[in-house]
Every structure is written in structure tokens, then in C-alpha cells.
Amino acid sequence: MYPRPFEYRAVTTVDEALRVLHEVEDGKVLAGGQSLLPLMKLRLASPGVLVDISGIPDLSYIRPQGENAVEIGSLTTHDTVAHSALLQERCPILPAAARGIADQQIRNRGTIGGSSCHADPASDLPPTLLALDAEFSIVGPKGSRTVPAKEFFVDLFETQVQRDEILHHIQVPTLGPQWGWSYTKFNRREGDYPIVGVAILVRLDSHGRRLEEVRIGLAAVNPTPCRARAAERFLQGQEISPAILKEAAHRSTEGLHPGSDMHGSSQYRRDMVQVFVRRGLEEAVTRARLAGGNP
Ligand SMILES: Cc1cc2nc3c(=O)[nH]c(=O)nc-3n(C[C@H](O)[C@H](O)[C@H](O)COP(=O)(O)OP(=O)(O)OC[C@H]3O[C@@H](n4cnc5c(N)ncnc54)[C@H](O)[C@@H]3O)c2cc1C
Known part of the structure; x- marks a missing residue:
């Protein structure tokens, strides 16, 4: 049409x-x-x-903000995010999520700002930005403001960006050596939207035994991308063991209301969240231990 x-x-x-x-x-x-x-x-x-706005040169960039953060212009394409050496060094979960989006043609055109403002709950970057506690800088007729990720996604296809505003850039943190990460996209065919997407960040103590902080972002399970807060709270401060990670995976579906469609029923999505949260936690813990010198 x-x-x-x-x-x-x-x-x-x-x-x-x-x-x-x-x-x-x-x-x-x-x-x-x-x-x-x-x-x-x-x-x-x-x-x-x-x-x-695609011809505005000032909105396409990835640059360091001191030692602790990276700023990404809203017009930066998925392909540029996927291949950024700076992000790979400081915030590797984001390139990993971007690499799995659609196909090369779409990654060449689609932007991090567009994906965020479109706020499709089944997209790959929004749950990752939520897990990162990213900050969104919005400009409009009344000036500029910064919105934390937990407030940015308001409802299905709705964000804090108003009709006469533009998302200017997104700031993500530098992940230090005690952090580990994992992004898992469960789909049937390469490049499809996720049936379930799970972004995980963990910070371990200096011995690599205890979880100091855990953040779990989920795609395709609620009207907005969301965090698995019950599982995060449960894991904080816990000594790592298979039983603890399994229990956290079980708790990760609390408060989720996934829809049913041709790709899977609501119950199937809940089951897959549990599977991929457990596997994602294991992967993130392994990465954190390697990065922190505690293999
Ligand atoms: C076949 C296909 C498969 C796809 N598969 C995936 C996938 O697997 N995973 C995934 O995450 N995504 C997928 N996508 C979506 C893709 O990532 C898009 O690039 C992205 O959702 C939108 O980015 P865009 O730059 O193209 O935005 P646009 O389409 O140009 O805009 C999207 C929305 O955001 C608004 N907007 C855009 N930029 C700004 C800004 N700076 N400030 C304010 N508002 C703005 C627009 O007004 C519009 O409402 C797929 C798309 C297609 C066509």
C-alpha cells in the first residue's frame, strides 16, 4: 500500500x-x-x-564522556554501534545487541535514536539501554532535559519525547572490570525480532564470588521494555551458586504479562524468559570472573 x-x-x-x-x-x-x-x-x-533529520551531521557520533561514560548521538546507526571500538572496550553489551538487529541493510539505515523513540517492546536496544541505566537527552522548544532510562519508555510505542522534541543523544556508562554482561535474543530465524530478549549486567565482588549488583532488561514480554526487578532484588548480595541463579530465573517472570501470537504463547514466552535469564546470568558471571582475574 x-x-x-x-x-x-x-x-x-x-x-x-x-x-x-x-x-x-x-x-x-x-x-x-x-x-x-x-x-x-x-x-x-x-x-x-x-x-x-538524517542530514544533520551533529547527531551521528560516539565519543567518550570522561572515563566513566560514552555519549552516542541519536542518528548513530545500528551498524556503527555494532562496530564501535570505543563501545566494544567500554560497554560491549550494546554492540552485541546491535549486531543481532535485522539484516545488514536495516542496520546501515536504522538508528539508536529511532529504535529508542519507536519504543517497540520487541526491539533489541531498549532493554539493553534499560539494563545499562542509560540517560536520554531530549531537546525541544523549552530547552534540553535528561531522562533516565527507567522513565523514558512510557507505554506501547510511547516515550517521554514529545511531538515537538528530538532525542539528541544517549549516554551509557563505562563498565569496569568487575562487570560481566550477556545479551541473548531468542528468535526462530537470524535477524527476526526477538520472541524474547534478555540483557543482563552483573557486578561481582573482588573475589568473584558474590553478586554486588544485577540488572536484567527484558524485551517482548510487556507493553514496554522492562526490568526483572524481583530477580534483581533477590540476587543482590548473594553468593553465586547454580541454585541461586535458578531461583532468580524463576522470579524473573514476576509481573510480566507477555502476549500470545504466532511466534509463541504467553506461557511459552514466560518459560523462555526463565531459560534465557538463567543462561544469561551464567554467561555474565563467567565474563565478569574472567575480566576481574577470577576465572
Ligand atoms: C524487516 C525489519 C526487521 C527489523 N528487525 C529488528 C530487530 O530484529 N530488532 C530491532 O531492535 N529492530 C528491528 N527493526 C527495527 C529497526 O531497528 C529500526 O531501525 C528502528 O526501530 C527505527 O530506527 P529508525 O532510525 O529507522 O527510525 P525511524 O523509522 O525513522 O523512526 C521511528 C520512530 O522514531 C521517531 N524518531 C526517530 N528518531 C528520532 C529522534 N532522534 N528524535 C525523536 N523522534 C525520533 C520517528 O518519528 C518514528 O516515530 C526491524 C525493522 C525492519 C523493517
Whole structure:
């Protein structure tokens, strides 16, 4: 199907984009177009004006913010995230999640900002950014503001970014040597959206025996990407053992309401969350022990 007629405005600066969004009533930002254009063709979205920000050079970058963080411009493509040496060194879970998105053509066009603002609960980057406690910097007519990941994703396909605002960049932390990570995407075919996605970060004590901090981000199990808070709370401070990790996997489905579709029933998704949380915790603990010199 063809989209409904729309006006196309290509902008080259953030100020120009904000001006156009402010002037028009039903404008919508276009970044990589990999989610918005299919929606328009299906007529599930019919903006009057497409404000194409893909030509704004200042929004595509990955740079260090001191020693403790990395800043990623919203127009940075999945492919650039997947191959960033800086992210690989400081925050390797993010390139790992980006590498599994769709296919090469989509990774060349799709952006981290677009994926975040689209807020599809079955996407790979949002649960990873949630587990990282990332910070989202939004610019609009009233200036700029920073929103923590736990507040950014509001509802199904809805975020804190308002109609006349733009997501400018995302900040993620540098993971030190006591951190381990794992990103698991369970799907049937390479490049499909996850049936279940599990992003895990663990921080161990200096002996590699105790879990100081655990963060578990989940995709495709609730209307928004979410954290498995009950399992996180249970694991904090625990001595690592197979029984503890199994019990945490069991608790990771508390508060989840996954839908059923052709890829799997609600119960199947809950079962898969438990399987992949347990495996993900084991993998993350192994990585943390190796990184901390406690194999
Ligand atoms: C066949 C196919 C398979 C896919 N498979 C996967 C997958 O396995 N995993 C996965 O995670 N994703 C998948 N995707 C989605 C892909 O990752 C998209 O790139 C991403 O969801 C949207 O990024 P985009 O830059 O293309 O955004 P666009 O499509 O341009 O925009 C998406 C939405 O975000 C808004 N927006 C974009 N950028 C900004 C900004 N800076 N500020 C404010 N609003 C903004 C737009 O207005 C729009 O509402 C797939 C897509 C396709 C077509």
C-alpha cells in the first residue's frame, strides 16, 4: 500500500528541525525510516509533514564522556554501534545487541535514536539501554532535559519525547572490570525480532564470588521494555551458586504479562524468559570472573 500524501522537509540542523516541528501541526521526525516508513505504508501512521533529520551531521557520533561514560548521538546507526571500538572496550553489551538487529541493510539505515523513540517492546536496544541505566537527552522548544532510562519508555510505542522534541543523544556508562554482561535474543530465524530478549549486567565482588549488583532488561514480554526487578532484588548480595541463579530465573517472570501470537504463547514466552535469564546470568558471571582475574 502507498502512504497517504505528506509534505517532506529535509533539515540540516537541530534548530531548524525544532522550528519546523513547532510550526507544523502534525509533523513527525524521520531518522532511518526503517520503522516509520513501513507504518506509513500500512497507514498505521499518517503524518502530514515528515521532518527528515538524517542530514544533520551533529547527531551521528560516539565519543567518550570522561572515563566513566560514552555519549552516542541519536542518528548513530545500528551498524556503527555494532562496530564501535570505543563501545566494544567500554560497554560491549550494546554492540552485541546491535549486531543481532535485522539484516545488514536495516542496520546501515536504522538508528539508536529511532529504535529508542519507536519504543517497540520487541526491539533489541531498549532493554539493553534499560539494563545499562542509560540517560536520554531530549531537546525541544523549552530547552534540553535528561531522562533516565527507567522513565523514558512510557507505554506501547510511547516515550517521554514529545511531538515537538528530538532525542539528541544517549549516554551509557563505562563498565569496569568487575562487570560481566550477556545479551541473548531468542528468535526462530537470524535477524527476526526477538520472541524474547534478555540483557543482563552483573557486578561481582573482588573475589568473584558474590553478586554486588544485577540488572536484567527484558524485551517482548510487556507493553514496554522492562526490568526483572524481583530477580534483581533477590540476587543482590548473594553468593553465586547454580541454585541461586535458578531461583532468580524463576522470579524473573514476576509481573510480566507477555502476549500470545504466532511466534509463541504467553506461557511459552514466560518459560523462555526463565531459560534465557538463567543462561544469561551464567554467561555474565563467567565474563565478569574472567575480566576481574577470577576465572
Ligand atoms: C524487516 C525489519 C526487521 C527489523 N528487525 C529488528 C530487530 O530484529 N530488532 C530491532 O531492535 N529492530 C528491528 N527493526 C527495527 C529497526 O531497528 C529500526 O531501525 C528502528 O526501530 C527505527 O530506527 P529508525 O532510525 O529507522 O527510525 P525511524 O523509522 O525513522 O523512526 C521511528 C520512530 O522514531 C521517531 N524518531 C526517530 N528518531 C528520532 C529522534 N532522534 N528524535 C525523536 N523522534 C525520533 C520517528 O518519528 C518514528 O516515530 C526491524 C525493522 C525492519 C523493517
